[in-house]
Each structure stands twice: as C-alpha cells, then as structure tokens.
Amino acid sequence: MRKLSLVALCLFFNLITKAQDKAPAYPLITHDAYFSIWSFGDGLNQSVTKHWTGKEQSLLGVIKVDGKFYRFLGEESKSFKEILPAADALKYQASYSFDKPEAGWENNSYNDNAWKKAEAPFGDDNSAKTKWNSDDLYFRRTFNIANVSAAKKYLKLNHDDNVIVYLNGKVIYKKNGWVSDYTYLPIKDGILQKGKNVLAIYVKNTAGGRYLDAGLVEEDADNVNIAPATQTNVSIKATTTSYTFSCGHVELQVGFTSPLLLNDIKLTARPISYINYAVKSTDGKPHSVDIFFGASSNLAVNTPNQSVSAWKSSKNNLSILKTGTVEQPVLKKRGDDLRIDWGYLYVAVPTKFNATQFIGTQNESLKSFVDSKYPEQAQVLNSKSLNLSSIIPFGSVSSTPVDKYMMLGYDDLKSVEYFGEKLQPVWRLSGSQQFEDQLAEANTQYPSLKNKCAIFDAKLYADAEKSGGKEYADMCKMAYRQAIAAHKIVYAPNGDILFLSKENFSNGSINTVDVTYPSAPQFLVYNPELLKGMLNGIFYYSESGKWKKPFAAHDLGTYPLANGQTYGEDMPVEEAGNMIILTAAITKAEGNVKYAEKHWEVMSVWANYLLREGFDPANQLCTDDFAGHLARNSNLSVKAIVALGAYAQMAQLLGKADVATKYRTAALQMARNWMKLADDGDHYALTFNDKNTWSQKYNLVWDKLLKLDLFPKEVYKKEINFYLTKQKDFGLPLDSRRTYTKSDWIMWTATLADNETDFRKFISPIYRFATETESKVPLSDWHETTNGKMTGFQARSVVGGYFIKMLADKWNIK
Structure with missing residues (x-):
C-alpha cells in the first residue's frame, strides 16, 4: 500500500511538472529596454527578480495565512x-x-x-x-578590526581587467576579464583576523578601460528570511505570466500582465503593468490572508x-508610492x-482594497509586515535601496476566490534623444501631464x-499552433513580449x-537596421505601422542629408541617443537590402504603395547601389x-537580388513600368548567375569561391x-533537404564555419519548407534549447547547437522573427 501511495505521489508531481511552461527566464514587467x-530561472521565488541585463531589480511578494508567512x-x-x-560607500585612500x-x-x-x-x-x-593609464596597478589597504563576527564575509570588487586579490597574503580571488559593476565574492572563514589586516590587489589592463575599487562587507545578521511557498504551476501567454502556489491551506494565483496589444499603439506605449492576485481556501475552511508586495528603488x-x-x-482613488534618483x-x-536612472517608478493600489503603504529598506519592511507595525512617514529623502511596500488585506478567504490587483508604472520624463531633441513619452503628447492620471486611466480600464x-x-496561440504546431506556438508566445x-x-x-530598438547585449545601438530586419515579422502580423516606426528614422537620416552615403545607415546612435550612427563600420549591402525588402513587405501588408512612394527617391539610390555592388559582395x-x-x-547576395526584385515589384505598382522591367530583368539574371556560382552539388555554398561549405540561405524567405x-522552388527544396542532414541536438548551425546558430534565422529557413513535417523538424531542436538550456536569461537568439548553451545576446527584439511562419500563413503563402 505504501509503495502504491509513493507511485501515485510521483505521478502527481510528474503531472504538475509537465503542466508548467518552461522558459530560460520569465517575463514579469515588460515595456521597454x-x-x-x-x-531568471524556473521558480518565481527561487531568486531575486532582475532587469533583463541581469542586475537585481527586486520585486518581493509574501502572503500571510493565519499568521504564517x-x-x-x-x-x-x-x-x-x-x-x-x-x-561608493565612503571616501578612502589606498597605497598604490x-x-x-x-x-x-x-x-x-x-x-x-x-x-x-x-x-x-x-x-x-x-x-x-x-587616474590610471598604465598597464599595471598594485594596490594596498591596511586596516584594523576590533572583533571578527561569525557573519559570512564578502569581497566587494569592481575591476577592469585581470585581477588577483590577496587578503593577509592569501589569494582570495582571481579572474581574467572585467566586470561592469560591483560583485560580491565569498571569503573563506578564518582569513580575516582580529587586529591588522591587509587587502592587496594586482590589476592588469589588457585592452580598453581600466578600473579598480574594492572593500569588504559581511551579511547583516538581522536579515529577515521567509520560507518559500510551493510553486505548483507557471503559465506563459503572450501578454501574461501566471503562477500558482500552495501556501498552507490556501491557493494563490499571481498574474503579471503587460497589456501590449499592438493594434492599440497608445496602450502599448503606456508603461503600466498589472499584478493580480486570486486567493482561495483549499480545505473548505476560512483563512485570514494578507499579501505583502515590495518594489525596490533599484x-x-x-x-x-x-x-x-x-x-x-x-x-x-489610488494609494500611490513613488521613487526616483535624487x-x-x-x-x-x-x-x-x-539601466535608467532618471524618471520615477510608481506602485499604485486602488483605495477600495484598503492597502497599507510605507517606505523603508527591504529588511525593515519585512520586519514591519511580520510585526504588524508600519512606519508612517510620507517621504524618505536622499537614501539608498529603499523598498516601496504595500500590504493588501484579503480578509477571511473561503473556497470562492478573492481577486485583487495593483499596478506598476514608470514615468521616464523624456524617452530618447532624436537628432538633438529630447522626445516625450507618448502619453504626454495628449491629455494630462501627470503620470498619476495615467494610472487612474489604467485602473478604470483593468477589467476590459x-x-x-x-x-x-488565446487567439495568438491558436493561430501559431495552426501555423506550426504546439512547439512553434510555445516559441511565439515566449517571444512576444520580449520583442x-x-x-x-x-x-x-x-x-x-518611431519604434526604436535597443540592440540588447550586442552593442547597445539604437534603431539598428539589421536588428529591425529579423524582428519585422511580428509587427507585420500585428501592426505594420510599428514596422514603419522602425524604418522612419533611417529614412529621415538619409533624406535629411545627415547621412550621405549611397546605402542605408547601420543605426541611429547608441541607446537612448539617436543622433547619428555610432557603429564603427558600415554594412552597405546588408542595410540597403533590408530597407528595400521591408518597405516591400509593408506594401504587401497594407495593400497599397503609399509608404514606398513617400521614400522612393532614396530607395532608388540604394537600389542603384545594389545593382552595382550587391550581386558579388x-x-x-x-x-x-x-x-x-x-x-x-x-546569402548576402541573395538579399541584394531579392531587394532588387522587391524594388521592381514596387515600381510596377507605382506605374513605373520601365524601371520595373529594368530591375526585374537584372534580378532574374543575377538569380540565374547565383545558382551557377553558388552550386555545390546537393546544396549551395557559403561563398562563391569556397565550395565544400554551406550556410543557411534565410534571405530567400522574402x-x-x-x-x-x-x-x-527547387532551390528552396535543395537547401531544405541538405539542412536536414546537418542538424545538431539543439538546432541547425548557422553555417559550416561553426556549430553555433541563430534561432531567428532557423525559423526563416524552416519557412522555406514546402510541408509541415519538414518545418517542424527545424523547430523541435530550438524548442528543446528554449526549454532545456542552462542559460537562465531572457531568451537568447544566439546559441550553441551541440550543448544548448547561449553563445551571446539576450532579451533582443529579433525573436519577433519567430512569427515569420504566421506571416506566411496570413499572406496565404504555402
């Protein structure tokens, strides 16, 4: 009987595990960069919540059930x-x-x-x-300690580049490389001693910047630690991430909704998310419930x-907490x-929920909740790492769920700088200039x-599943908010x-054209106006005369300053081709050629450049x-050829028959020549001059x-058949040079398939990457196909490219 019960229990937990959605990281509040x-990771309460960059931005939630936390x-x-x-804590001098x-x-x-x-x-x-401008720095700090406590000790270190750290003559840390912020590194017990101590550091600069600051800290013995609830489910949908917890004899459901409905641009631009709670008894008895929520000023x-x-x-009718830098x-x-260090974070709770709100450090706030003694000050000025705390009483909860919600918003005051002008957030352009009024509007709109x-x-998932199956649908819902x-x-x-991208964890560029290109399908599916917003700034840059080259710029600057290209090198064929192809895509999506006509002059310059330089880059x-x-x-040659064909297509729609004939004839001849030069038997080569190589020809999808x-169509078929022989455990490599890949390009390549079976063969390995990877960060689009680990990049918009198959189906392309 006992064995049977154990088997039943294992099956129960197995079912729970299978029901939970898996992702490398889970989106909670998602509005802009x-x-x-x-x-980060599989349990909502297993780690501190973070900004997409990985820096801690703590949201903390605790439920009290019948006095237990x-x-x-x-x-x-x-x-x-x-x-x-x-x-950063106190001025000091060091010997060096x-x-x-x-x-x-x-x-x-x-x-x-x-x-x-x-x-x-x-x-x-x-x-x-x-100032330190040499290659080497030797650093010493001598200090005395009256008593050494039993608390865990840490080295607090910020360094650039290679470092060796000694404490009392013993190596306590070594690293080749640099960090961009302070790291806290545990120190073994017994090294720090009563009386005299010496912290000595050697830093070697190998390239780029130089930096060193260091100190020692210990854990605060008064930290409040609360036991975690048992997470029983997590569900990711396009706009919402929902969790379920068992908390004693109460079930708690928590949902994080960023209402990014792309058909409503004003709503999508409003930086306000909802957190909703649903609580019910699981044993048929009433239980007293309160919920604590804290948001860090970080x-x-x-x-x-x-x-x-x-x-x-x-x-x-809102209780409001607000914080920002001095x-x-x-x-x-x-x-x-x-991360942003201007503007203000807001936490708002409808007054009908009778929330208690207060300000303090996180630890102080948790103590206040545990002791039911709350500070009453209405402001705290010139402090650090504060916590905006709200306690929402749920009263006596029965088996009928009790639902309540709150809002998080951010007023960034000025959003980006665009060719010298600081642009306001969208919500400030009409109506009230007070962010509190935006919160009030969001509160009114919550039910709808x-x-x-x-x-x-539900519709996104159903459409995606119809297009490519369950694994494809899961990838699309995972990508939606991130993009x-x-x-x-x-x-x-x-x-x-303007819909300006940030090139997250690749170089920080703003409005990069070759980031727009892979991101475009999601916005072509849901609102082509936003794709125009991704192209408008680049068109303006050339049409204003600020960018004078005969091809499109790579970017508009480094986020959030869009004052002109800062990337150190041009991508002539790449960016000219991208702009023309995407303009043709807008033309198809809207069913008219107005947008192309508006920008025809500069596109003609780019098309002429591609005619001269694009075929054999x-x-x-x-x-x-x-x-x-x-x-x-x-593959770059394919982009130029397709761009010229797209230009010819738009010329025909504009009634420019001679131009259309000229460029279509050229594109067709280039395609024939391409097939001869790139041919390598059962596939087409990576380059025209290096056979026995291969690459994904994802540009063919357009x-x-x-x-x-x-x-x-035989070209697509030949490539698809060949690619299916080259797949690894976690996807199709980008090309024959390395085994890493780009998941957005795999989606595009897969869309060249002429049947659903082949399409799904490409999707399954990247779905496996997304659900099994050890790289617990917002979805990376650049990963290793042999072990499923990210190679680089995270939280980038290019995962919008996953929607390419849905776009093909929307346009009835089979």
Missing part, C-alpha cells in the same frame, strides 16, 4: 554591513604603485611607505578619482549606490549594460484590458511614429557580424513571401 523585469515572489536581497567600505614592486608586496609585513597614496577608485574614466537607478528619494500619496540625470548616459488580453493570448520590450515608441518632431560585414567579415557571401519568383 529600461522597464523590463524578469524572473510564505514568500511567493522573488527572494530577499542580501543586505550587508561595511567592514572596509568601498568608494604603477611599477612592479619587490616580491612579497602582498604580505602584511611589507613596508609600503614609499608607495603613493591617493583616493579611490582608480581608473581612466570620469568616475575615477585617481528599479529607478543604474547602480544601487545612487541616492534616491521616495514619497507616499493618494490621488484618483540626481535625475535625464538622458545623460548611453550604452548597452545600463484583462479580458482583451485573455482573448488576444516589443526591446523597443521604445515615440513620435518624431515631424509627427512620424566585397569583403564586408552582414547582420551576422559576430562571425566576421566575409567576401562573396552567397522571395517566397513576396511572391517574387526570382529563384525556382
């Missing part, structure tokens, strides 16, 4: 006490040398009186107090050492691994938006919509720039979708 919070959202952030403060000292310099007995002393941090950027800083203020207020450096930083999102989520939230919607001074980069330069790239008929 700065307001984007994720749960269960943590369901996030994990408590560690709080530390300073032992030896780093420069740029010259190699005698042996034993790291030991406590070494005499460093001859060394120089200066204020930290050391480095070569504007944040450094002491959602409004780039680094946690920045000073913040917070306020409590009420307006429009400095408010609006649009003062640009780059990739950055919840319903609209549910309907949309949108890597953009910002604004309007240019001339009234044009010179040594240059393409969108797969991580793979390096490549001359005579056959020949198929736009019905250009430049290449015979």
Whole structure:
C-alpha cells in the first residue's frame, strides 16, 4: 500500500511538472529596454527578480495565512554591513604603485611607505578619482578590526581587467576579464583576523578601460528570511505570466500582465503593468490572508549606490508610492549594460482594497509586515535601496476566490534623444501631464484590458499552433513580449511614429537596421505601422542629408541617443537590402504603395547601389557580424537580388513600368548567375569561391513571401533537404564555419519548407534549447547547437522573427 501511495505521489508531481511552461527566464514587467523585469530561472521565488541585463531589480511578494508567512515572489536581497567600505560607500585612500614592486608586496609585513597614496577608485574614466593609464596597478589597504563576527564575509570588487586579490597574503580571488559593476565574492572563514589586516590587489589592463575599487562587507545578521511557498504551476501567454502556489491551506494565483496589444499603439506605449492576485481556501475552511508586495528603488537607478528619494500619496482613488534618483540625470548616459536612472517608478493600489503603504529598506519592511507595525512617514529623502511596500488585506478567504490587483508604472520624463531633441513619452503628447492620471486611466480600464488580453493570448496561440504546431506556438508566445520590450515608441518632431530598438547585449545601438530586419515579422502580423516606426528614422537620416552615403545607415546612435550612427563600420549591402525588402513587405501588408512612394527617391539610390555592388559582395560585414567579415557571401547576395526584385515589384505598382522591367530583368539574371556560382552539388555554398561549405540561405524567405519568383522552388527544396542532414541536438548551425546558430534565422529557413513535417523538424531542436538550456536569461537568439548553451545576446527584439511562419500563413503563402 505504501509503495502504491509513493507511485501515485510521483505521478502527481510528474503531472504538475509537465503542466508548467518552461522558459530560460520569465517575463514579469515588460515595456521597454529600461522597464523590463524578469524572473531568471524556473521558480518565481527561487531568486531575486532582475532587469533583463541581469542586475537585481527586486520585486518581493509574501502572503500571510493565519499568521504564517510564505514568500511567493522573488527572494530577499542580501543586505550587508561595511567592514572596509568601498568608494561608493565612503571616501578612502589606498597605497598604490604603477611599477612592479619587490616580491612579497602582498604580505602584511611589507613596508609600503614609499608607495603613493591617493583616493579611490582608480581608473581612466570620469568616475575615477585617481587616474590610471598604465598597464599595471598594485594596490594596498591596511586596516584594523576590533572583533571578527561569525557573519559570512564578502569581497566587494569592481575591476577592469585581470585581477588577483590577496587578503593577509592569501589569494582570495582571481579572474581574467572585467566586470561592469560591483560583485560580491565569498571569503573563506578564518582569513580575516582580529587586529591588522591587509587587502592587496594586482590589476592588469589588457585592452580598453581600466578600473579598480574594492572593500569588504559581511551579511547583516538581522536579515529577515521567509520560507518559500510551493510553486505548483507557471503559465506563459503572450501578454501574461501566471503562477500558482500552495501556501498552507490556501491557493494563490499571481498574474503579471503587460497589456501590449499592438493594434492599440497608445496602450502599448503606456508603461503600466498589472499584478493580480486570486486567493482561495483549499480545505473548505476560512483563512485570514494578507499579501505583502515590495518594489525596490533599484528599479529607478543604474547602480544601487545612487541616492534616491521616495514619497507616499493618494490621488484618483489610488494609494500611490513613488521613487526616483535624487540626481535625475535625464538622458545623460548611453550604452548597452545600463539601466535608467532618471524618471520615477510608481506602485499604485486602488483605495477600495484598503492597502497599507510605507517606505523603508527591504529588511525593515519585512520586519514591519511580520510585526504588524508600519512606519508612517510620507517621504524618505536622499537614501539608498529603499523598498516601496504595500500590504493588501484579503480578509477571511473561503473556497470562492478573492481577486485583487495593483499596478506598476514608470514615468521616464523624456524617452530618447532624436537628432538633438529630447522626445516625450507618448502619453504626454495628449491629455494630462501627470503620470498619476495615467494610472487612474489604467485602473478604470483593468477589467476590459484583462479580458482583451485573455482573448488576444488565446487567439495568438491558436493561430501559431495552426501555423506550426504546439512547439512553434510555445516559441511565439515566449517571444512576444520580449520583442516589443526591446523597443521604445515615440513620435518624431515631424509627427512620424518611431519604434526604436535597443540592440540588447550586442552593442547597445539604437534603431539598428539589421536588428529591425529579423524582428519585422511580428509587427507585420500585428501592426505594420510599428514596422514603419522602425524604418522612419533611417529614412529621415538619409533624406535629411545627415547621412550621405549611397546605402542605408547601420543605426541611429547608441541607446537612448539617436543622433547619428555610432557603429564603427558600415554594412552597405546588408542595410540597403533590408530597407528595400521591408518597405516591400509593408506594401504587401497594407495593400497599397503609399509608404514606398513617400521614400522612393532614396530607395532608388540604394537600389542603384545594389545593382552595382550587391550581386558579388566585397569583403564586408552582414547582420551576422559576430562571425566576421566575409567576401562573396552567397546569402548576402541573395538579399541584394531579392531587394532588387522587391524594388521592381514596387515600381510596377507605382506605374513605373520601365524601371520595373529594368530591375526585374537584372534580378532574374543575377538569380540565374547565383545558382551557377553558388552550386555545390546537393546544396549551395557559403561563398562563391569556397565550395565544400554551406550556410543557411534565410534571405530567400522574402522571395517566397513576396511572391517574387526570382529563384525556382527547387532551390528552396535543395537547401531544405541538405539542412536536414546537418542538424545538431539543439538546432541547425548557422553555417559550416561553426556549430553555433541563430534561432531567428532557423525559423526563416524552416519557412522555406514546402510541408509541415519538414518545418517542424527545424523547430523541435530550438524548442528543446528554449526549454532545456542552462542559460537562465531572457531568451537568447544566439546559441550553441551541440550543448544548448547561449553563445551571446539576450532579451533582443529579433525573436519577433519567430512569427515569420504566421506571416506566411496570413499572406496565404504555402
């Protein structure tokens, strides 16, 4: 009997596990590149929630059931006490040398009186107090400790580049490479000692920047730690991520909804998400329930050492908490691994729910919840790492679910800079200038938006499943919010919509054309106006005369400053081809040629360039720039040929018959020549001059979708058949040079298949990557096909390319 019960229990948990959706990371709050919070890993309460960059941006949720506490959202952030403060906590001086000292310099007995002393941090950027421009830095801090506590000790370190760290002559840390922020590294017990101690560090600069700051901290012994609830389910839908927990004899369902309904641009641009809670008894008895929610002020800083203020207020039938940095450096930083440090985070709860709100540190706030003693101050000024806390009483809960919700929003004041002008968020362009009024509108709309999102989520999944099966549908719903939230919607001074991407964790560029290109299918399916917003800035850049080259620019700058290209090298064939192909796609999606006509003059310049230079490309980069330069790239040649065919198609629609004939004739001849030059027997080669190679010819998909008929269908079939012999466990490699791949391009390649069976053969391995990878970050589009680990990139918009098969079906392309 006992064995039978054990088997039944195992089956039960197996069913629970199978029911849960799997993803590398789970989207919670997703609006733009700065307001984007994720749960990294499989359990909502197994780690601190993070910004897509991986930096902690804590959302914490605790439910109290009959006096017992269960943590369901996030994990408590560690709080530390300073032992030896780093420069972000307290000014200090250190002894240093740029010259190699005698042996034993790291030991406590070494005499460093001859060394120089200066204020930290050391480095070569504007944040450094002491300039360091050489290759080597030797650093020593001598300090005394009266008593060594039993608390866990950590090295707090920020370094660039290679580093060796000694404490009292013993190596406690070594690393080749650099970090962009402070890391906390555990120190073995017994190394730190009562009395005199010496922290000694050697840093070697190998390239690029230089930086060093270091200190020692210990865990705060007063940290409140609350036991986790048992997560029984997680479900990802296009606009919502939902979790279910068992908390004693109560079931808790938590949903995170970012209502990104692309047919409503104003709504999509409004940076407000909902968190809803549904609580019910599971044993037929009533239970007393309260829910605690805390949002860290670190959602409004780039680094946690920045000073913040917070306020409590009420307006429009809402209880509101607000926080932001003291400095408010609006649009003062640009780059990739950055978070917003201007504007204000808002937490709002409808007053009808009788929430108690207060401000403090996270640990103080948890103590307040546990002790039911709440601070009453309405503001906290010039502090650090505050927590915006709300307690929502649910009263006595029975088997009938009780539903309540709250909102998180972010007012970024100014969203991007566009050719010298700071652009306002969309919601400020009409109506009230107060963000509290946006929260009030969102509150009023909650019931209808919840319903609209549910309907949309179901339809997206059904459409995707019809197009490519369950695994394909799962990939599409996983990608939907990520693709949108890597953009910002604004309007240019001339009234044009701008939908500006950030090239997340590749180089931080804004409005990169070869990021727009793979992202486009999702927006062609759901709102082509947004694809126009991805092209408008690039067209303006050329048409205004600011960009003078005969091909399109690579980007408009480095996010969030769109003042002109900052990428160091052009991609002439790549970007000219992308712009023309996507304009043709808009023409097809809208059923008219108005957008192409508006930009015909500059597209004609680009088409003429491709006519001259596109067929047999010179040594240059393409969108797969991580793979390096490549001359005579056959897939890049396909892009040029397809772009010329697309240009001819638009010319015909515009009544320019002579132009259409000229360019279509040229494109057809190029396609014939391509088939001869790239032919390698059972497939087509990577380059025209290097046979026994191969590559995914994903650019062919637009020949198929736009019905250009430049290449015979036999070309698609030959490539598909060959690719099916080259698949690895986690996908089809990008080409024969390496075993890594790009999942967006696999989706495009798969869409060349003429039957559902072959299509699904390409999808299954990348679905396996998405659900089994050890790389627990927002979905990476660049991964290794042999082991399923990410190679690079994360949280990028290019996963919008997964919708290419749905686009083909929408256009009735089989």
